[in-house]
Amino acid sequence: MACVVSVSSALAKPHILKSPDSNITVIVDGDKELNYSVKAADVELISPSRLGVVMRDRSMGNKVSTKYRSATFSDDWTQPWGENKHISCAYNELAVVQTSSAGEFITRFRAFDDGIAFRYEWDLKDKETIVIDDELTEFNLQSGSMTWSIPGSFESYEHEFRSLILDDVEDANTPFTLQTPQGIFASIHEAALYDYPEMTLCRTEADVLKAELAPLPDGVKAYVPSRFATPWRTVQIAADAVGLINSSMILNLNEPSKIADTSWIKPQKYVGIWWGMHLGTQTWTMGSRHGATTENAVKYIDFAAANNIQGVLFEGWNEGWENWGGNQHFDYSKPYDDFNMEYIAEYARNRGIELWAHNETGGNIPEYEAAMDSAFAYYHKLGIHTLKTGYAGGFKGGYYHHSQYGVQHYQRVVELAAKYGLMIDAHEPIKETGIRRTWPNMMTREGARGMEWNAWSAGNSADYLCILPFTRLLSGPMDYTPGIFDIDYSRAKADKGRLEWNGPNADCCIKTTLARQIANWVIIYSPLQMAADQIENYEGHPAFQFFRDFDADCDWSRALQGEIGKYIVVARRAGDKYFLGAGTNSEARTLEVSLDFLKPGVTYRADIYGDLPGSTNPEDLCVISKSVVSTDVLTVSMLPTGGQAVVFTQLE
Ligand code: NOJ
Numbered sequence: 196m197a198c199v200v201s202v203s204s205a206l207a208k209p210h211i212l213k214s215p216d217s218n219i220t221v222i223v224d225g226d227k228e229l230n231y232s233v234k235a236a237d238v239e240l241i242s243p244s245r246l247g248v249v250m251r252d253r254s255m256g257n258k259v260s261t262k263y264r265s266a267t268f269s270d271d272w273t274q275p276w277g278e279n280k281h282i283s284c285a286y287n288e289l290a291v292v293q294t295s296s297a298g299e300f301i302t303r304f305r306a307f308d309d310g311i312a313f314r315y316e317w318d319l320k321d322k323e324t325i326v327i328d329d330e331l332t333e334f335n336l337q338s339g340s341m342t343w344s345i346p347g348s349f350e351s352y353e354h355e356f357r358s359l360i361l362d363d364v365e366d367a368n369t370p371f372t373l374q375t376p377q378g379i380f381a382s383i384h385e386a387a388l389y390d391y392p393e394m395t396l397c398r399t400e401a402d403v404l405k406a407e408l409a410p411l412p413d414g415v416k417a418y419v420p421s422r423f424a425t426p427w428r429t430v431q432i433a434a435d436a437v438g439l440i441n442s443s444m445i446l447n448l449n450e451p452s453k454i455a456d457t458s459w460i461k462p463q464k465y466v467g468i469w470w471g472m473h474l475g476t477q478t479w480t481m482g483s484r485h486g487a488t489t490e491n492a493v494k495y496i497d498f499a500a501a502n503n504i505q506g507v508l509f510e511g512w513n514e515g516w517e518n519w520g521g522n523q524h525f526d527y528s529k530p531y532d533d534f535n536m537e538y539i540a541e542y543a544r545n546r547g548i549e550l551w552a553h554n555e556t557g558g559n560i561p562e563y564e565a566a567m568d569s570a571f572a573y574y575h576k577l578g579i580h581t582l583k584t585g586y587a588g589g590f591k592g593g594y595y596h597h598s599q600y601g602v603q604h605y606q607r608v609v610e611l612a613a614k615y616g617l618m619i620d621a622h623e624p625i626k627e628t629g630i631r632r633t634w635p636n637m638m639t640r641e642g643a644r645g646m647e648w649n650a651w652s653a654g655n656s657a658d659y660l661c662i663l664p665f666t667r668l669l670s671g672p673m674d675y676t677p678g679i680f681d682i683d684y685s686r687a688k689a690d691k692g693r694l695e696w697n698g699p700n701a702d703c704c705i706k707t708t709l710a711r712q713i714a715n716w717v718i719i720y721s722p723l724q725m726a727a728d729q730i731e732n733y734e735g736h737p738a739f740q741f742f743r744d745f746d747a748d749c750d751w752s753r754a755l756q757g758e759i760g761k762y763i764v765v766a767r768r769a770g771d772k773y774f775l776g777a778g779t780n781s782e783a784r785t786l787e788v789s790l791d792f793l794k795p796g797v798t799y800r801a802d803i804y805g806d807l808p809g810s811t812n813p814e815d816l817c818v819i820s821k822s823v824v825s826t827d828v829l830t831v832s833m834l835p836t837g838g839q840a841v842v843f844t845q846l847e
């Protein structure tokens with residue numbers, strides 16, 4: 196580890212900060228009113244842009260003295276799980292320290308080889324709570340840039356992606372990804388979001404996007420202490436689109452783990468009683484189609500044990516689902532009468548399977564917060580280590596999901612869960628900003644349109660799936676819940692007389708080929724990775740061997756090829772095994788993929804799950820095995836909406 200600090204006077208302006216490889220430059224100018232600009236490879240990426248926050252009835256006064264402190268840092272660190280367990284961190288830092296009789300205000304910049312970040316820190320003498328009315332941060336971008344994002348909603352991330360020319364973006368949420376006319380790729384996001392609202396982006400003038408914080412019901416953006424640091428405002432930068440995916444900058448801007456013993460935190464594959472409720476063939480509530488019954492639970496546990504799957508989720512196990520979507524009152528510790536929790540927990544334990552708990556709150560935060568402690572204690576007693584939470588419904592009291600109130604709530608859950616040895620999978624969450632480094636029990640989250648949208652809407656297109664890795668997934672793991680094998684599920688709905696449930700969704704099908712469903716297990720990283728279909732669709736299916744072989748506890752990852760909205764190829768290693776996932780949009784595509792990521796000198800058996808050439812049935816699959824070495828090139832041929840998944844196993 197190396198850390199060098201130096202201080203310079205305010206006179207030598209503007210101040211220049213360079214990335215360790217000197218490719219990225221941040222220029223900080225102005226004195227009291229600072230601005231910043233960013234160049235990549237000597238080309239302007241961000242033109243001079245405003246900085247600052249608006250504190251109600253506070254100012255630094257007229258007599259402000261400014262000092263510039265430089266530092267350099269490099270270190271390698273490891274994490275208990277992640278796309279990459281070993282991560283290198285190197286950056287140069289410039290802190291602009293403004294001091295007056297009011298106290299100290301610091302604007303701290305960091306330049307990495309894969310992007311830049313800055314945040315505001317203050318330590319004001321008067322210890323009163325500070326009211327944040329606005330954040331002035333701007334991103335003055337390059338006219339004509341192409342952008343990919345979702346709208347700037349404070350309530351939900353479950354929106355279609357838009358591919359828009361910068362001029363057409365009115366507001367957006369982050370990660371906000373762009374390509375400049377000069378061909379540089381960048382993505383604006385945030386890191387280490389605690390005790391503050393999320394940042395969305397809003398156009399103020401031609402090419403300028405300004406930070407727009409999610410407000411509280413009284414219009415205030417945040418109430419914060421007089422000593423505080425905001426989340427980092429981040430801009431990942433790369434020469435090609437996959438370079439954004441291979442960046443670790445968001446994690447590098449978060450603090451090391453606060454959980455000392457992480458031995459209980461383990462990636463898993465899981466199955467569950469889930470898809471049937473979204474299809475309408477099963478119910479969360481008790482009744483003739485109730486999914487979470489003792490009988491079904493035993494079947495799922497047996498299936499998991501027989502198929503190298505570590506976890507099982509049963510939604511609709513607890514009382515209260517009758518009122519969901521209205522005035523919900525869930526009981527987080529009371530199983531339905533036909534779900535024998537004690538028996539099921541013991542049965543799972545005896546078979547070496549992790550039983551999950553599920554807490555849908557419907558947005559009733561006060562009630563959930565009142566019940567959390569005793570519910571988590573109950574799960575702990577039952578030997579449960581994994582909890583899926585859900586917030587499908589407006590928050591009581593008119594709070595936005597992504598406001599400071601929401602951010603604080605989601606964090607309280609993570610910290611209480613850590614106390615009770617629970618890993619979290621949050622649905623309708625706050626966006627991922629890398630806090631998994633500090634709270635490694637915060638495993639995965641939804642935060643985009645997941646698989647469920649295929650059950651009751653027009654669904655997620657293959658084009659959508661080719662934007663996801665370059666936007667939402669840049670922020671961190673996603674519980675997309677991939678792997679539906681029953682692509683044309685109208686038969687399953689018709690069998691149960693439920694064809695018209697959830698509206699006349701005439702399609703009743705998943706919008707990709709089966710090979711792409713398998714590839715998504717590799718492409719969409721999640722340390723808790725679900726095989727989302729009902730187990731009867733996996734039983735006896737030869738392609739399920741892929742999930743049996745798959746390992747969610749990955750050691751290394753690399754996005755190999757990709758163009759935003761067109762295709763993506765990702766490789767991962769877990770132990771001695773490698774996995775490859777490739778996917779295309781609505782166009783057929785053939786890619787040549789070098790296998791140079793494999794260990795040199797080792798022969799591997801490649802089990803390849805691909806689209807069946809010439810077929811028009813998306814459920815057709817072509818599975819072949821062959822020997823390969825690291826000097827080989829794999830030809831990946833994909834049908835429209837198709838994909839390919841490969842397991843590489845070392846041959847003796
Ligand atoms: C929405 C979640 O995304 C989904 O996974 C869950 O089944 C439902 N809410 C019910 O909690």
Ligand code: CA
Nearest residue numbers: 622623641647
């Ligand atoms: Ca959802």
